[in-house]
Amino acid sequence: MTHIYAFRDTNGQWHGDPDATPVTPADKPSRGWLTYQPVPGTPEADSPFAGQTLAVLYGVTHLEPGPVIYQLDNGGQFQATLYVHALLATPVGAAVIPSQCHGPTPTPSMENSLTQNNRLYALTVTSDASGHLTTEITVTNNHGEIQGELRGTLNFTDLQPLARLLHATAPNAGPPASSHDKTWSLADSNRLASRYRVERDFGTLAKEFNCRRNDIYRHLLELELITDPAQRRPGQSARPKPAAAPSPILQQRRLQYSNSHARWTEQEEVRLARHCADGAPVAQLSQEFGRSELAIESRLLKIGAHGPAADQARLNVL
Numbered sequence: 001m002t003h004i005y006a007f008r009d010t011n012g013q014w015h016g017d018p019d020a021t022p023v024t025p026a027d028k029p030s031r032g033w034l035t036y037q038p039v040p041g042t043p044e045a046d047s048p049f050a051g052q053t054l055a056v057l058y059g060v061t062h063l064e065p066g067p068v069i070y071q072l073d074n075g076g077q078f079q080a081t082l083y084v085h086a087l088l089a090t091p092v093g094a095a096v097i098p099s100q101c102h103g104p105t106p107t108p109s110m111e112n113s114l115t116q117n118n119r120l121y122a123l124t125v126t127s128d129a130s131g132h133l134t135t136e137i138t139v140t141n142n143h144g145e146i147q148g149e150l151r152g153t154l155n156f157t158d159l160q161p162l163a164r165l166l167h168a169t170a171p172n173a174g175p176p177a178s179s180h181d182k183t184w185s186l187a188d189s190n191r192l193a194s195r196y197r198v199e200r201d202f203g204t205l206a207k208e209f210n211c212r213r214n215d216i217y218r219h220l221l222e223l224e225l226i227t228d229p230a231q232r233r234p235g236q237s238a239r240p241k242p243a244a245a246p247s248p249i250l251q252q253r254r255l256q257y258s259n260s261h262a263r264w265t266e267q268e269e270v271r272l273a274r275h276c277a278d279g280a281p282v283a284q285l286s287q288e289f290g291r292s293e294l295a296i297e298s299r300l301l302k303i304g305a306h307g308p309a310a311d312q313a314r315l316n317v318l
Contacts, residue, residue: 196220297313
């Protein structure tokens with residue numbers, strides 16, 4: 001069945017499971033728009049996404065479906081996954097259930113933004129263990145509507161040449177800057193630190209200090225006012241967040257399935273595969289592992305288990 005499994009809000013932030021693997025790996029996710037307008041007076045009306053027009057991803061996945069069908073702006077109707085529904089329906093300040101996708105969530109190594117001509121330009125750079133940077137640029141208007149986006153993967157050493165290329169391509173970019181590095185006086189350093197607190201556009205600062213954008217960037221690194229993405233360990237967060245308490249939705253589900261949306265351990269997966277090979281049916285596995293039958297079937301497919309329960313799970317996704 002086709003589900004809405006991820007959405008992007010008007011700030012350009014993705015929620016849900018945007019990296020979910022489709023049932024058929026060759027399939028590409030479908031995209032659409034959803035204007036989220038919950039009924040006034042209901043708890044959903046206090047959702048942080050109420051009134052927003054969200055970009056959504058939908059397709060056939062192994063994720064657990066939720067109880068609600070949403071109608072996209074183009075007329076299509078799709079059931080959201082349980083996680084997406086919980087995100088949309090949870091009021092501001094309440095905890096939500098965790099994602100069903102596994103593995104560490106990348107932590108942004110660099111985030112920056114600037115506003116010009118009534119548009120917000122936001123840059124997010126995320127590093128992985130191999131040193132590659134996933135770079136995403138979004139452009140939104142003053143109504144929060146996304147006007148453009150650019151996303152790709154590159155090496156840290158590519159950032160400076162790419163910035164120079166974009167600058168040279170822009171109209172009225174001005175003559176090329178000198179190839180010599182700027183020498184910073186103590187007064188200039190103090191003034192840059194003060195200006196950077198209110199002005200984050202490297203181009204504007206470069207004009208004020210009569211130097212290159214890269215000179216601004218490198219000196220801000222020296223002043224420790226920004227962080228070098230190459231120096232931050234993958235997954236490192238400046239402020240570790242405390243673990244959120246289970247949401248009311250998750251608490252209610254765990255009355256029926258004690259391990260609902262808990263991460264699978266390697267030992268559990270080995271035990272699940274062994275019991276499946278021994279001929280245990282899905283209902284028995286659901287009771288033993290404290291998870292819904294759909295979650296059991298999804299995990300059987302993910303680990304490539306063999307047995308009657310796994311065979312039935314493969315038939316159910318056809």
